[in-house]
Every structure is written in C-alpha cells, then in structure tokens.
Amino acid sequence: MASRDEIADAIAGMAIFVDLARPQLIGVASRFEEAFFPKDARILRQGLTGSGFYVILDGEADVIADGQKLATLARGDFFGEVSVLLGEPPTADIVATRPMRCIVLGGPGVEGFLVDHPRVMYRMLQASARRLRSANQRLTANQ
Amino acid sequence: MTTRAPDDARPFPPGEYPIVIVGSGPGALQVSYFLGRLGIDHAVISSDPGPGGMFRKWPFFQRLLSWTKPYAPPERTSREFERWDWNSLLAREPELRGISPDHMDGTSDFPSRPEMEANLTAFADRAGLVVRYGCEWQSTRHEETADGNRFTLVTSDGEYRCRFPIFAVGVAEPYAPKTPGIDLAVHYADTRDAESYAGKRLFIIGKQNSGFELATGLLQWASRITLSSPSPAKTSIETRSLVGVRARYVQPFEDSILGGGVDILSASTKGISRSASGRLMVQLERSDNAMPMTVEADEVIAATGFTCPLRDLPSLGVATFGQSKLPAQTEFWESVTVPGIYFAGTITQGAAGLKKHGIPANSGALHGYRYNARVLVRHLAQEHFAMELERTPIDVGDLRDHLLHEATEAPELWHQKAYLASIVTLDPHEGARDVGVLPLTHFLDHDGPDAVAMTVESDGGSIYPVVYVRRDGKTEEHPLEPDPLHDYESLAYRRALDKILDRLTAGASAA
Numbered sequence: 001m002a003s004r005d006e007i008a009d010a011i012a013g014m015a016i017f018v019d020l021a022r023p024q025l026i027g028v029a030s031r032f033e034e035a036f037f038p039k040d041a042r043i044l045r046q047g048l049t050g051s052g053f054y055v056i057l058d059g060e061a062d063v064i065a066d067g068q069k070l071a072t073l074a075r076g077d078f079f080g081e082v083s084v085l086l087g088e089p090p091t092a093d094i095v096a097t098r099p100m101r102c103i104v105l106g107g108p109g110v111e112g113f114l115v116d117h118p119r120v121m122y123r124m125l126q127a128s129a130r131r132l133r134s135a136n137q138r139l140t141a142n143q
Numbered sequence: 144m145t146t147r148a149p150d151d152a153r154p155f156p157p158g159e160y161p162i163v164i165v166g167s168g169p170g171a172l173q174v175s176y177f178l179g180r181l182g183i184d185h186a187v188i189s190s191d192p193g194p195g196g197m198f199r200k201w202p203f204f205q206r207l208l209s210w211t212k213p214y215a216p217p218e219r220t221s222r223e224f225e226r227w228d229w230n231s232l233l234a235r236e237p238e239l240r241g242i243s244p245d246h247m248d249g250t251s252d253f254p255s256r257p258e259m260e261a262n263l264t265a266f267a268d269r270a271g272l273v274v275r276y277g278c279e280w281q282s283t284r285h286e287e288t289a290d291g292n293r294f295t296l297v298t299s300d301g302e303y304r305c306r307f308p309i310f311a312v313g314v315a316e317p318y319a320p321k322t323p324g325i326d327l328a329v330h331y332a333d334t335r336d337a338e339s340y341a342g343k344r345l346f347i348i349g350k351q352n353s354g355f356e357l358a359t360g361l362l363q364w365a366s367r368i369t370l371s372s373p374s375p376a377k378t379s380i381e382t383r384s385l386v387g388v389r390a391r392y393v394q395p396f397e398d399s400i401l402g403g404g405v406d407i408l409s410a411s412t413k414g415i416s417r418s419a420s421g422r423l424m425v426q427l428e429r430s431d432n433a434m435p436m437t438v439e440a441d442e443v444i445a446a447t448g449f450t451c452p453l454r455d456l457p458s459l460g461v462a463t464f465g466q467s468k469l470p471a472q473t474e475f476w477e478s479v480t481v482p483g484i485y486f487a488g489t490i491t492q493g494a495a496g497l498k499k500h501g502i503p504a505n506s507g508a509l510h511g512y513r514y515n516a517r518v519l520v521r522h523l524a525q526e527h528f529a530m531e532l533e534r535t536p537i538d539v540g541d542l543r544d545h546l547l548h549e550a551t552e553a554p555e556l557w558h559q560k561a562y563l564a565s566i567v568t569l570d571p572h573e574g575a576r577d578v579g580v581l582p583l584t585h586f587l588d589h590d591g592p593d594a595v596a597m598t599v600e601s602d603g604g605s606i607y608p609v610v611y612v613r614r615d616g617k618t619e620e621h622p623l624e625p626d627p628l629h630d631y632e633s634l635a636y637r638r639a640l641d642k643i644l645d646r647l648t649a650g651a652s653a654a
Binding site for chain 2: 003004005021023024026027029030031033034035036037038041042045047048049050051052089099101104105106107108109
C-alpha cells in the first residue's frame with residue numbers, strides 16, 4: 001500500500017466512503033495519512049488527549065474499556081471520531097489483534113474534512129446511530 | 144568473534160561486526176558517534192564518497208529549512224543551546240557541541256547547503272568518525288539462529304555479517320506517480336539550473352515544500368508557474384507546526400493571491416501529453432467539482448517526493464507504509480516485522496508515536512532524529528550489549544523543579560513534542576532516579592515502577608507541558624497551562640505540579 005490511487009482503491013467499497021466519486025476518493029487519500037500497527041499495538045489510549053480519526057484498511061483491533069473487551073473492529077470500520085467530535089479523551093483503548101493498516105486524520109483536521117464531505121458525515125451519522133441502537137438494545141437486555 | 148579481511152587498507156573491511164551502519168548522512172554519523180563513545184564495536188559503510196548524505200546535493204536552491212540561532216541565550220556548548228540550533232549533531236565533548244554556527248557566514252539563520260555539508264564534515268573529522276566510503280550495500284540475507292536473527296549485507300566490497308544492521312539511508316529515492324505521460328516530466332531531483340527556465344511556463348506537480356522551494360527559486364525566471372495537487376496547500380503558520388509549506392516559501396502564495404503569475408490549484412493530474420506544436424498539455428481533474436481542465440506548459444516538474452531506498456528489505460519481510468514506503472518501526476526504531484533490523488536518521492519518522500492532535504514529531508529532520516539516535520544507542524547498549532547505563536539519583540524534594548526545568552529547557556522535549564519524554568522513576572527500593580529521555584509510548588505502554596514523565600506538547604494552538612504519572616500500574620495525563628513566554632518554572636507551575644506529584648511522592652525518598 002502506498003500511493004493515493006492504491007488507497008483510493010482500498011477505500012472505494014467502504015460504507016463510509018460509498019457515496020464518493022473517484023476524484024473525491026483521491027482527495028480523501030491525499031488528506032489522510034496511512035499508518036501501520038503491529039499486533040498488540042495500542043492505537044487509541046483510554047483517557048489520553050489528542051487522538052485522531054481512523055479508518056481500517058486491513059487488519060483487526062479490539063475495543064477495550066477498563067480492561068474489558070467491548071467489540072472487535074475490522075476492515076471498513078472506523079474509530080476515534082467520538083473523541084474528536086466531543087474534544088474529549090477516548091473512553092476505550094483500541095488494540096490491534098492482527099497487524100493493521102489504517103488511514104488516519106489528526107483531530108484538528110476532522111471538522112473541515114466532514115464539512116467538505118457531507119455524504120461522509122451522513123454515513124458516519126448512520127453508523128453512529130446503529131452503534132447507539134445496539135448499545136440501547138444491550139442495555140435493555142441487561143435490565 | 145570478529146573475522147575481517149586483514150589485507151584491506153580501508154576502514155571496516157568486509158567481515159563480521161556486531162553492528163553495521165549503512166549510510167554516512169547525519170543520522171548514520173550520529174549513531175556511530177554514540178556507539179563509539181559507549182565502546183560498541185561497529186562498522187559504517189556508505190556508497191557516497193564523503194559525509195553529509197542528502198546535504199551533499201540538496202536542497203536544490205542550496206538553502207536549508209532548519210535554522211540555527213548563533214546568538215541564542217544559552218552557551219553554545221550547553222545542552223540548552225540545542226533548542227536553538229537545529230543543525231549541529233550531538234556530542235558529549237564541549238568542543239564538538241553546537242558547531243553549526245562556526246560554519247555559517249552570518250547572512251541567514253538558515254545555513255546554506257555547503258555550510259551544512261561543512262558542518263557535518265567537521266563533526267565527522269573532529270569526532271574521529273570513520274566510514275568506509277564507496278562501499279555500496281546491494282542486497283541482504285537473513286538467517287534465524289538460536290540466539291536471534293543474523294544478517295548478511297552483500298556490498299560492492301564483499302559481505303558484512305552482523306546481528307544488528309542499522310539502515311540510515313534516507314528518504315532519497317525519487318518517487319513519481321504512475322500518471323500517464325509522467326515520463327514527459329522531470330523529477331525535482333533532476334531540476335536544471337534556474338537560468339534554463341527563463342521565460343518558460345512551468346507546471347509543478349506537488350504542493351509540498353519541494354514544490355514551493357522550486358516555485359520560490361524560479362519566480363524570477365519562469366514566465367508563469369502553476370502548482371497543483373489534489374488537496375489545498377497549507378503553510379506551517381496555519382498548521383502551527385512543521386506540517387505544511389514553510390514560511391520561507393510563502394512568496395508564491397502571495398503572488399497567487401495578487402494574480403502575479405503563480406496559480407495554485409487543487410486538482411489531480413490525470414495525464415501529460417505533448418501537442419503537435421511541442422507544448423506540454425497537463426490534463427487535470429479539479430478537486431472541488433471533478434471537472435476536467437487543461438494547463439499548457441513548457442516544462443513539467445514532478446515535486447512528488449521521495450521513497451526510502453530499502454532495496455530488498457521488503458522481500459525479507461520488512462513492512463512499509465505510506466507513499467514514502469517508510470518501514471514500520473517499534474518505538475525504538477526496530478522493524479516491527481523483522482526483529483534485529485534498526486533504522487536511523489530521517490527514516491525514523493516511520494515510528495510515528497502518538498502524533499497527538501495530528502502533529503508529527505520532528506524525526507524526519509536532524510533536530511529530531513539526532514535525539515532518536517541517542518535513545519536508540521542506549522537501548523541497544525542495554526538490551527543487546529548488557530550495559531548498565533547510569534540512572535542518576537534525584538532527591539524527591541528536587542523532583543518538581545527538575546521536571547519544570549526539563550519542560551522549559553530540555554531540547555529533546557522541545558524538538559520531539561509528545562514523542563520523547565523526560566522520565567523519573569520512583570521505585571520504593573532505590574528511590575527517585577532520573578532515567579533520562581525515552582519515547583513517550585514506551586512509558587505509556589510498558590509496566591514499571593511508579594514514575595513521572597514530562598513532555599512538551601502542542602495542540603496546534605498552544606505549546607504546553609504535559610505530565611504523565613504512573614502510579615500502581617495506572618497512568619494519568621495532566622496537561623499544564625500554556626505560558627506566553629514558554630517559561631514553566633514560575634510559582635503557578637510549581638503549585639500545579641506539586642498537586643499532581645503529591646500522591647506519587649508520598650513516602651518516596653531518594654536512595
């Protein structure tokens with residue numbers, strides 16, 4: 001993985017970018033940076049300020065809060081957006097369980113990116129709504 | 144057991160060494176310096192004819208982007224002066240410290256390329272650094288043994304075997320995208336003398352510093368200059384970091400804004416072709432509306448960056464990432480996929496650290512990677528050469544002032560923000576110990592005794608100290624307030640840090 005074209009190819013089918021045409025995908029690829037994390041690397045750290053917004057190109061990671069595994073993330077999933085949007089530290093660790101490639105956008109760049117790409121913002125909102133629904137269902141089931 | 148060819152008059156004949164450094168740029172020289180001072184046997188080989196690495200050729204317009212302030216407040220031989228001097232290599236000996244100003248003619252705080260080359264050559268000479276020049280690393284073999292990986296570097300002079308190769312080969316291989324017709328463009332690395340562009344319409348692919356360096360240098364020569372890449376260009380002033388186009392190259396922006404013959408476009412280059420009249424036609428796709436457009440030019444330069452010349456390392460399993468094909472590295476700059484292979488110099492930007500608030504460390508530049516080199520050598524010495532390095536006892540009563548002084552003055556923390564940290568451990572058995580400067584991620588991700596780490600950080604708006612406290616295996620982050628003069632030793636900071644440290648130091652004492 002390396003060039004903008006290759007990254008644009010890799011993200012073309014992802015739900016969050018599904019509405020973007022090729023030039024916009026190239027624009028995403030040039031705005032984000034690629035990052036590689038080995039197995040067991042901590043990508044987000046619970047309670048630590050200054051994180052970014054990540055989209056997984058390849059690999060898997062666990063979401064771990066207070067030592068408890070909450071979910072597994074894989075290709076096409078994204079994370080870090082809640083922390084960036086709220087300006088608060090992440091509430092969970094994200095730990096690679098397999099070598100992982102991501103594209104990442106630093107926190108200060110996220111607002112401008114979403115404003116420039118409202119369809120990505122809409123897809124992100126959809127995903128957040130699904131996560132909220134799942135959390136509510138879990139809460140209801142546990143009551 | 145070291146076996147080397149005995150009849151070769153040049154230094155470091157082929158054979159077996161514990162460590163082999165490849166390269167002779169500042170990254171390689173800095174690692175060799177620290178290894179030598181710790182008495183760790185190693186060889187240094189380089190295909191170049193002399194020291195300096197990329198500074199033997201670039202920047203094209205012969206003036207660096209990294210400053211040195213000869214008359215900064217601290218003494219030139221002091222550690223504190225390093226904060227003001229981005230261009231000198233590090234040394235223990237006073238006569239080797241802060242030598243960059245000795246080679247500057249006073250016309251700019253940015254050294255010229257020849258001044259930088261002279262600075263590095265002088266350091267290598269005075270420090271007694273030895274390199275086998277004209278020895279080209281060609282390929283690599285890898286063997287797994289009972290006591291770890293072993294490597295054979297095949298060179299133009301023969302084979303070098305070692306446990307730990309350290310590649311300091313720069314990010315210096317010209318990269319051009321596979322755009323149709325790209326062969327009609329020349330790469331930045333092949334730019335001709337400025338005069339040869341007199342009266343030409345110039346199209347520059349890329350809006351990083353190299354593109355704006357060319358645009359700035361050719362403003363008086365070219366008849367018209369167009370710069371293009373898919374994303375908008377930002378200056379370092381806008382990003383409040385070294386991300387973005389440096390202030391030195393801001394003139395093309397003003398010319399563009401004032402309609403002065405410079406156009407800065409956000410568009411993808413779809414192809415380059417030659418018209419019947421011999422002109423170059425650059426086909427673009429605008430980023431804002433995906434509409435096609437064409438720009439006619441006499442010359443096209445691809446300022447599209449460089450990649451790491453890693454040769455066959457990826458085929459050995461070294462994972463790389465990004466357009467520059469940087470090797471993915473641990474916090475101590477070891478390949479994450481092939482243990483035993485280390486990196487130094489500008490390649491160490493492949494260990495990105497936390498990149499808090501999207502701001503990278505300065506590992507891509509000398510003033511960042513010179514500290515990585517020192518940390519790397521100390522790590523190698525402790526982990527692989529069974530050396531016990533000094534950990535200075537600190538009186539707990541002095542801990543607060545020590546940390547605040549580090550935040551205010553430590554060049555490692557200022558140049559490697561949120562990347563390197565000054566760390567003091569508080570082991571109940573041995574008391575408070577200054578363990579020196581280490582990667583922040585190492586502090587955060589590894590267990591250890593109660594400890595405190597001090598960093599300097601930026602959120603893209605302000606610069607401020609951050610205290611990380613590890614107590615009973617849990618780590619907390621405590622950002623302190625910024626100060627307009629960056630002086631963190633005042634009463635307000637002493638009070639703030641007292642509150643943070645109180646619980647940590649209760650009951651602890653110096654050994």
